[in-house]
Amino acid sequence: MKLTPKQKKFADEYIKTGNATQSAIEAGYSKKYANTNAPKLLQNTTLKQYIEKCMAEIASKRVMSYTEAVELLTSIARGEEKETVVVATPIGVEEVEKEPDTKTRIIAVREILKRYPNNDKLVEQQIRKLSAEADIAEANAREVTDNGTANEIRVIGFDRRAEEDERS
Structure with a gap:
């Protein structure tokens, strides 16, 4: 069984708003009919299947x-x-x-x-090294020293460890 144009319009409006009464009015049903029968429209099997199908399509596009x-x-x-x-x-x-x-x-x-x-182990090592360098740069940016020597020592110390990691 197919939906009538009015039923389809009701279903489309209901999908947008979630309000059965307002959707029935927008679809062209009278206010009196909409106030009393809008929930009954949602029980129509064909209408219900159409709404569920549309909702599933909307959900799949959002994921x-x-x-x-x-x-x-x-x-x-x-x-x-x-x-x-x-x-x-x-x-x-x-x-x-x-x-x-x-x-x-x-x-x-x-x-x-x-x-x-x-994945390649060399790439993993390079990423580890870049990650450590990023951590050091971030720490250095936060640390304020008088002459900057503490930062230099830390970076030099890291370079030796990174070279040792690359060799192994």
């Missing part, structure tokens, strides 16, 4: 596919995806588009590599 997820992670890892940040200026505040920071890009690469089981 990100595997390919979409990997494409988004790839664009983040490459620095193509921009984010808007608010920056203070002498005049006031300003919105600026910026690339993801190194740490965010590394996380995206890790997530991509998780999806490919036979």
